[in-house]
Amino acid sequence: MQAEVNRHAASSLIQTKKPSRLANVARELRKNKHYYLLMSPYMLIFFAFTVIPVVISLALSFFYFNMLEFPRFVGWQNYSRLFLGDDVFMIALKNTFMFAVVTGPVSYIACFLFAWIINELSPKVRAFMTLVFYAPSISGNVFFIWLIVFSGDSYGYLNGFLMKFGFILEPVQWLSNEQYILPIIIIVQLWLSLGTSFLAFIAGLQTIDRSLIEAGAVDGIKNRWQELWFITLPSMRPQLMFGAVMQITGSLAVADISIALAGFPSVNYAGHTIVTHLMDFGTIRFEMGYASAIATVLFCTMIGANKLTQKLLRKVGE
Amino acid sequence: MVMRMLGVFRTPRKINRSFTVSFLLFALLAVFGAFMALPLIYAVNNAFKPLDELFIFPPRFLVINPTLDNFFDLFALMGNSWVPLSRYIANTLFITIVGTAGHILLASAAAYPLAKYRFWGSGTLFSIVILSLMFSGHVTAIPNYMVMSWLGWINTHASIIVPSLAFPLGLFLMKQFMEQIPDALLEAAKIDGANEYRIYWSIVMPNVKPAWLTLMILQFPALWGTDGGNFIYSENLKTLHYALGQISAGGIARAGVGAAVALLLMIVPITLFIISQSSVMQTMATSGMKE
Numbered sequence: 001m002q003a004e005v006n007r008h009a010a011s012s013l014i015q016t017k018k019p020s021r022l023a024n025v026a027r028e029l030r031k032n033k034h035y036y037l038l039m040s041p042y043m044l045i046f047f048a049f050t051v052i053p054v055v056i057s058l059a060l061s062f063f064y065f066n067m068l069e070f071p072r073f074v075g076w077q078n079y080s081r082l083f084l085g086d087d088v089f090m091i092a093l094k095n096t097f098m099f100a101v102v103t104g105p106v107s108y109i110a111c112f113l114f115a116w117i118i119n120e121l122s123p124k125v126r127a128f129m130t131l132v133f134y135a136p137s138i139s140g141n142v143f144f145i146w147l148i149v150f151s152g153d154s155y156g157y158l159n160g161f162l163m164k165f166g167f168i169l170e171p172v173q174w175l176s177n178e179q180y181i182l183p184i185i186i187i188v189q190l191w192l193s194l195g196t197s198f199l200a201f202i203a204g205l206q207t208i209d210r211s212l213i214e215a216g217a218v219d220g221i222k223n224r225w226q227e228l229w230f231i232t233l234p235s236m237r238p239q240l241m242f243g244a245v246m247q248i249t250g251s252l253a254v255a256d257i258s259i260a261l262a263g264f265p266s267v268n269y270a271g272h273t274i275v276t277h278l279m280d281f282g283t284i285r286f287e288m289g290y291a292s293a294i295a296t297v298l299f300c301t302m303i304g305a306n307k308l309t310q311k312l313l314r315k316v317g318e
Numbered sequence: 319m320v321m322r323m324l325g326v327f328r329t330p331r332k333i334n335r336s337f338t339v340s341f342l343l344f345a346l347l348a349v350f351g352a353f354m355a356l357p358l359i360y361a362v363n364n365a366f367k368p369l370d371e372l373f374i375f376p377p378r379f380l381v382i383n384p385t386l387d388n389f390f391d392l393f394a395l396m397g398n399s400w401v402p403l404s405r406y407i408a409n410t411l412f413i414t415i416v417g418t419a420g421h422i423l424l425a426s427a428a429a430y431p432l433a434k435y436r437f438w439g440s441g442t443l444f445s446i447v448i449l450s451l452m453f454s455g456h457v458t459a460i461p462n463y464m465v466m467s468w469l470g471w472i473n474t475h476a477s478i479i480v481p482s483l484a485f486p487l488g489l490f491l492m493k494q495f496m497e498q499i500p501d502a503l504l505e506a507a508k509i510d511g512a513n514e515y516r517i518y519w520s521i522v523m524p525n526v527k528p529a530w531l532t533l534m535i536l537q538f539p540a541l542w543g544t545d546g547g548n549f550i551y552s553e554n555l556k557t558l559h560y561a562l563g564q565i566s567a568g569g570i571a572r573a574g575v576g577a578a579v580a581l582l583l584m585i586v587p588i589t590l591f592i593i594s595q596s597s598v599m600q601t602m603a604t605s606g607m608k609e
Contacts, residue, residue, distance in 0.1 A: 028438040034514035035431035035440075042428035043443065046484035050450050053461035060461070067464075110350075117347045120340070127595055131588075132351050135358055138539040138591055139584035145357040148364075191354065196487070196536065196602075203602035217334060227334045238606020245451050245607070253454035275456045282460045283548050291460050299457045306452040 054299065060292035067286050078293035089294070091269045092277040095182065096252060099273065100305070102186050104251035107193035111243060114194065115201035116228070130202055137195035143257060146188045150174040150261070178270040181262045185271055188257050193250060197243030204239035208232060237313065244309045252302050255279065274298050358584070365389075365581035372573050388578035395565075395575055401553045403561060409475070410558040414541040417479045422533045425488040426496075426526065430518050432489075433496035434504065444493070448607070450486040466549060477549035482541060488533040494604040495529040496522060528597035535598055539587040559583065 029036065061078055063071040082089050118129045136142070149157040152173040159171040174180045208231070216231045233240070255275035258264075262271035265280070274294060282291035356379075364372065366384040396403035431437070432444050455462075462481065463472075471477040499522060507517045545560040562579045565572045591598070 025438055032431075032435070032437040035435055035437055038431050038514065038518060039428040039443070042424040042484055042489065045424070045480060046447070046450075046486070046489075048465060049462055049481040049484060050458060050486065051446060053458035053465065054453075056461035056464070057458060114347060114350065117343045120335075120343075129347065129351060130595065130599075131592060132355050134591065135588050136354055138535070138587045139358060139361075142358065142361055142580060142584045144580070145361050148360075149357070191357070194354070196605075199598060200602045200605040203599045204606065206599065207603045213334075221334060223336065224334045224339065236606075241607035242605050249452055249454050253456055255456065275454075278456060278459065282463070288460055288464075295457045295460060299453050302453040302457070303449070 057292045057295045057299070060289055061296045063289040063292075065288040065292075067288060071289065074289065078290050081290070082293050082297065088269055088272065089274075089277055092272045092274050095269075095271065096254070096273045096275075096301075098182060099186060099189065099254045100248070100251045103189045103193060103254070104248055104305075107190055107251065108197070108244060108247040110190070111194055111198040111247065112201050112240075115198055115205055116232070118202060119205040126202075130199070133194045134198060137192050137198075143188055143192060144260060146184075146191075147175075147261060150180075150184055152176065175262055176267045178268050181266055181270040185254065185258050185261055188261060189251070189254055192257070193247065195246065195250070197246040200239045200242050200246075201236070204236045205232070208235050240313055241310060244313060245306055248305050248309055249302055252298070252305065274301070361577070361580055361584060364577035367574070367577070369574050372577070388574040391575045392578045401556075403558075405554055406556060406558045406561040409555060410542060410544075413475055413478050413544065413557065414538060416475075417482045417541045418534050418537045420479065420483045421485055421488055421537050422530050424483050425485070425492050425533060426523060426529070427518060429489055429492035429496050430522050433493045434499070434501070447486045447489055451490060455481075463548060471549070473550055473552055473555065475550075475555060478541070478544055478546065482537065485537060485540075487536060491532055491536075491601055491605055492526065492529050494606070495526055495532075495601050498604060499525050528600040531594035531597040532601035535587075535591055535594055538590060542587055543583070 060071070062073060062075060064074045064077075065071040114129075114133055118126050118133070121129060151157070151159065152171060152175060154160055154163060154171045156171065156174070158174065159168070162168045163171070172180070174184060212231050212235065213227060216227060221227050221230060253275055254273050258266065258271040258273055258276060264276060266272060274297065278291055278294045278298065281287045281294060360379060363379065363381045365388055366386070367381045368383060368385045368387060371378065371382060392403070432440055466472050466477050471480070503521060503525075504517055507521050512520070543559050544557055545563060546556050550556055558579070562576065562583060565576045565579055
């Protein structure tokens, strides 16, 4: 296969004299038409519902559009209103970064740490512990269980427990007290966050070459921490990259949990995030242009955070 | 000193491991394992609690007198509500099965050329897919709604199913896994006269069964847990998760039934994961991203 590819590469190099690049491309397209055909159903849907919407969203952020009237160009007005005139957006921005800064790194490290410990167990126990840690993230919307735990009356778990042991005298309104909303959402988010990257880490740890570790021991690696830093982490860099992408994107997109626990909108916007702000303007107020500006900010934040983290991860084990 | 000498005689698995640290780490694992598992155990227990135990003070974690009443109530409710509960279940099953099977099919068809060949546009397309892993679906929610309404798909199951077919993570994992298939195998099939579609269907697909199951385990819970979002407003098209929300909103009187539905909702994806765990692990081992 490789040889064939090279031959084609070589032949296309030789034929650079050919008049038109377009003709070359057309020939390439014809030759590989089966591949394009195979990819077409997926790519059609992918472009229609992911790629083109991003472009539309970028464009629409410069318009005033309410789904009824024809869009009206307003330039940077949506953005200036967002950053200079919208106090609630500032709260949303602050909350989102609070979530991301706490849940992003903590969940990422937790994914790795628990995967790393689980990897030392015997296969049967390993499978069981993997299930225990992974189950919350696939058990659908069972996070409503936490509603009962943090319920504001004395039937709530936490209240009942704290009252029984005399820490508090009367029930605390956990989910309507601004002071508690953010930490509670963070806890529940962390509970749900051992997902795909956790599995990727466990699987990655399984594939590490044992002989590397033995060779390392001969070369003077004395304890598990040195082994972790000099052997395990560098051999897992591809999985670490993948896990980072999953965790960062997830931690910046907190919304469902906030809505389920703290309501929408939450008390004094204590659980408001960029995504709930987007929902507010997109699905309730129908200010599509403004909502698109919010979506664009979210898009840039996510891509930026991912690129930055990838830069940092390249330094692991160096 | 003795410990270090003993270390020499240990099996390779035990290189660089001190007992104390191992013990501490396993203790840490146990504590957090409990934190992860307790809410789920609680959900299971709740479904079997009689009504008086659901509202006991102080609240109890485990059920004392387990009963199936909640499930019987659920069946009773199924029969006499305006839209029978079986309808919600059928909707959820339809969305989940079509969405998951279609996703596996489309993603693998697209992953095969990307994994095995270099052609005009292949690199760019794959980088776009990677890029799309870096932002969540919320970013495209607004234009998606407009695209749906242009297509006339608002209030149809297609609005949930079709976008989910092109879930980028599935393509990414499938492509990474397919790269392991030896080229010689494909060459041999080509010499035997098989065309690309035949190679995809009879050589590649049977070889990536672990990846099918992985895509299933990632796609299934998302669709199983969908509440129809902003797209579905007809009662007879709504999903089980939406019905659960309605039942829970019924408050104290429906608390038992709500717990029973919750158990049904969580037990299905977890069971699927238990069945497919080893295949999922095989696929995830290839999930790494090149720099």
